[in-house]
Amino acid sequence: MRLKKLKIGRTELPGNLLLAPMADVTNLAFRLLCRQYGADMTYTEMINVDALLNESRKSFIRGVSSPEDRPFGIQLVGSCPEKLREAALIVEEEYRPEVIDINMGCPAKCITGAGCGSALLNSPELIYEIISELTDALKTPVSAKIRLLGREEKTLEIARLIEKAGASALTVHGRTAAQMYSGSSNLIEIKAVKNELSIPVIANGDIRDEESAERTLELTGCDGLMIGRAAMGNPVIFRRIRYYLENGEKLEADKQxxxxxxxxxxxxxxxxxxxxxxxxxxxxxxxxxxxxxxxxxxxxxxxxxxxxxxxxxxxxxxxxxxx
Ligand SMILES: Cc1cc2nc3c(=O)[nH]c(=O)nc-3n(C[C@H](O)[C@H](O)[C@H](O)COP(=O)(O)O)c2cc1C
Missing domain, CATH: 1.10.1200 (Non-ribosomal Peptide Synthetase Peptidyl Carrier Protein; Chain A)
Known part of the structure; x- marks a missing residue:
């Protein structure tokens, strides 16, 4: 299957290979490196809105991005619609990202304990409120990143609400929060989300090489692929997958x-x-x-x-x- 172009909001990307947001991993330097290898879009590590609003704001977000770091998304994590809006307006003004993404998938206790990340998936109304609040207040397109809910109908309900509230894209990691990283990413359920929505849907989970990238695109029919762990220490993965999707053959193995x-x-x-x-x-x-x-x-x-x-x-x- 050939590489597709992906449009998120107003931004048309040359391809559809995205670097996942990863705390302690996807800082500006790592994102720039992945970009050199052909990542079409990258996301910041999640930024906690409470910390952003409590700390000295400018110093907290210093070094988050730079002019050559384009196109990119800033990911926020929080649960209060008003605080998320306030934080989003600050990062929008400071960095003008192509998209502001809301973390609705992190299963870590320190995040879910505060009602954030995947804990939001238990509150469909709050999710609708958050996305509506942000799409009303921002000039920047808004997206969300979710995990599966265990029952397909529940996942589809959340996905529909996110679209209805005005989001420009949705990323789905094909595991439930309870699974953390066990088992494998459920491509069939990601496909169900893709079939349900009109906005771009990005598949995430277990894309680790050329074959898994192709399989994920084929089985889910998704508009984009988001790559996380496989890029750690291995940014060249974007070049390898891109080449394979464009040419149907693999690049030679890289030297150690x-x-x-x-x-x-x-x-x-x-x-x-x-x-x-x-x-x-x-x-x-x-x-x-x-x-x-x-x-x-x-x-x-x-x-x-x-x-x-x-x-x-x-x-x-x-x-x-x-x-
Ligand atoms: C070290 C690490 C940090 C992560 N931090 C975030 C984060 O800040 N925001 C987020 O939405 N997901 C985060 N994730 C989840 C990834 O974005 C991705 O959804 C997950 O790793 C599955 O994709 P993969 O199989 O390609 O790694 C993190 C994952 C890892 C391994």
Whole structure:
């Protein structure tokens, strides 16, 4: 199946491969890297509206995006329609994203305990209120990202309400919140949502390579694919999937050194955008060394380091020594 163009709100994307919002992963530097490899649209990590409204606003959202980070979506997590509106107006004014997405899928206790993320799926009326409030107040198109509800009719009810309230797109992760990440993404139920709505529906869950991307597009008939975990430490996945969908054949396997070269690019972007954080670098270093010979020793050494510069130097020297 060929790559399709995807239109979200006013924005026509050249393709339909999207980077999922992922907390602690999809910062500006990582999104820019995925973009270099052909991600058509990327989403920020979820931004908690209570934190945004309580903290010094400008400093809280500093470094969220930059002019070359286009097109992109900002994802908000919250449950109070008025606070979501207030926060959305702030990020709209500051960054002019192509879309503002509402997290209705996160199953983490710290999020659902506050009535946010997937907890919203138990309150269809509140979901309708939130999306209506935002679509009335914003110039920016609004989208939502949900999980399945366990019974197809319930999932379809929520999907219909989101569309009726004025959303421009809907992403569906084909698992229930109770499943967390167990089992596999239910493509049949994602397809049912796609068939029910007129707005673009984006399929998410378990797209990890060329074949799973093609299968997800074919089985769901969705307008776009959203890729999460498989992009961690592996931004080249966008190029590989894009090439396969366009040409029907795979690119040659990447050399192992690519992962470390990509980590170097990531570090350079982190430095350029003043986002240096040793915890974040350590996490990304783990993902970027996955599967490489000698990676265990490199990771052990990295774990002992707290200084961002030291981590990058260690990675650079391992890169030169080994590959
Ligand atoms: C580390 C991590 C952080 C995540 N953070 C978010 C988030 O901030 N917002 C969100 O909607 N989903 C979040 N997710 C869920 C992903 O966006 C995606 O729905 C899920 O991982 C399934 O897609 P995949 O199989 O391609 O990974 C996160 C997932 C992971 C693994």
């Amino acid at each position: 050194s690519r992962q470390l070269e990509d980590f170097e690019k990531y570090v350079t972007l982190i430095e350029e955008h003043n986002l240096l954080s040793s915890i974040n670098l350590r996490m990304h270093a783990h993902w970027f060394t996955r599967g490489l010979p000698g990676s265990r020793q490199v990771r052990e050494k990295i774990n002992g380091l707290t200084d961002g510069k030291a981590i990058t130097e260690l990675m650079r020297s391992s890169c030169q020594e080994k590959y």
